[in-house]
Amino acid sequence: xxxxxxxxxxxxxxxxxxxxxxxxxxxxxxxxxxxxxxxxxxxxxxxxxxxxxxxxxxxxxxxxxxxxxxxxxxxxxxxxxxxxxxxxxxxxxxxxxxxxxxxxxxxxxxxxxxxxxxxxxxxxxxxxxxxxxxxxxxxxxxxxxxxxxxxxxxxxxxxxxxxxxxxxxxxxxxxxxxxxxxxxxxxxxxxxxxxxxxxxxxxxxxxxxxxxxxxxxxxxxxxxxxxxxxxxxxxxxxxxxxxxxxxxxxxxxxxxxxxxxxxxxxxxxx
Numbered sequence: 001x002x003x004x005x006x007x008x009x010x011x012x013x014x015x016x017x018x019x020x021x022x023x024x025x026x027x028x029x030x031x032x033x034x035x036x037x038x039x040x041x042x043x044x045x046x047x048x049x050x051x052x053x054x055x056x057x058x059x060x061x062x063x064x065x066x067x068x069x070x071x072x073x074x075x076x077x078x079x080x081x082x083x084x085x086x087x088x089x090x091x092x093x094x095x096x097x098x099x100x101x102x103x104x105x106x107x108x109x110x111x112x113x114x115x116x117x118x119x120x121x122x123x124x125x126x127x128x129x130x131x132x133x134x135x136x137x138x139x140x141x142x143x144x145x146x147x148x149x150x151x152x153x154x155x156x157x158x159x160x161x162x163x164x165x166x167x168x169x170x171x172x173x174x175x176x177x178x179x180x181x182x183x184x185x186x187x188x189x190x191x192x193x194x195x196x197x198x199x200x201x202x203x204x205x206x207x208x209x210x211x212x213x214x215x216x217x218x219x220x221x222x223x224x225x226x227x228x229x230x231x232x233x234x235x236x237x238x239x240x241x242x243x244x245x246x247x248x249x250x251x252x253x254x255x256x257x258x259x260x261x262x263x264x265x266x267x268x269x270x
Contacts, residue, residue: 025045025174027043027171027172027173030208037244039145041242046235046236047236049234050232054071055254059076066250066265068237073108074110076114078113084145084248085117085121085144086117086145087112087117087143092155100138108136109136116128116143129159132154132160133159140177145244146243146244171188171189205240209238229256237252250264
């Protein structure tokens with residue numbers, strides 16, 4: 001979720017070369033809307049293919065927090081607390097024009113998820129407001145538990161904007177949460193409504209995973225698909241999390257979700 005800009009090379013689905021990478025991650029969240037659980041999350045991580053990472057592991061033992069690890073910067077893109085809270089980050093792009101090159105002197109965005117999950121929950125809104133501007137490169141931050149869901153938009157345009165989410169389906173990429181003016185966000189919101197209206201618990205998870213695996217682009221850009229293929233940059237892994245009301249199921253696909261099975265992440269409660 002923290003790739004630098006570089007050419008995308010052709011992949012099996014006809015992604016042309018060269019053009020500019022616009023790092024995108026896709027987070028789908030059904031918050032207090034599905035009978036499955038208060039939190040149902042499905043997410044793709046899109047990154048430089050060669051950037052090394054570790055699959056979900058123990059990030060902190062006390063409190064117990066699980067998540068993948070970026071082996072370059074040392075942080076994570078998605079942290080899952082066994083207490084039922086989650087936190088994820090995506091890069092943030094300006095509403096118009098190309099992404100701004102990251103400032104290497106700023107703190108790593110990958111430290112944010114664990115920092116927020118180890119904070120007192122009552123302090124999370126203030127912690128989100130304190131993330132910027134100027135401390136981190138532009139970032140979107142999702143934090144949720146079964147009682148509250150927040151998104152912070154952090155960039156250099158002004159103070160951090162913290163959005164309190166209402167129960168329902170939500171989409172977070174590199175723009176504002178649920179901004180249907182963006183073709184990709186609009187396409188994914190429509191897909192979530194179809195999946196969540198379809199019925200049973202198993203159908204919801206399967207439907208969200210099918211959305212993560214979909215190559216349909218909302219525009220003429222290959223990065224406006226959920227599952228992105230390229231030789232240099234693309235979707236490198238996916239995760240689903242079901243949490244709240246005493247349950248936690250965290251599953252991970254260590255590759256493109258269109259071809260890689262999901263497997264359960266072991267959760268050793270202490």
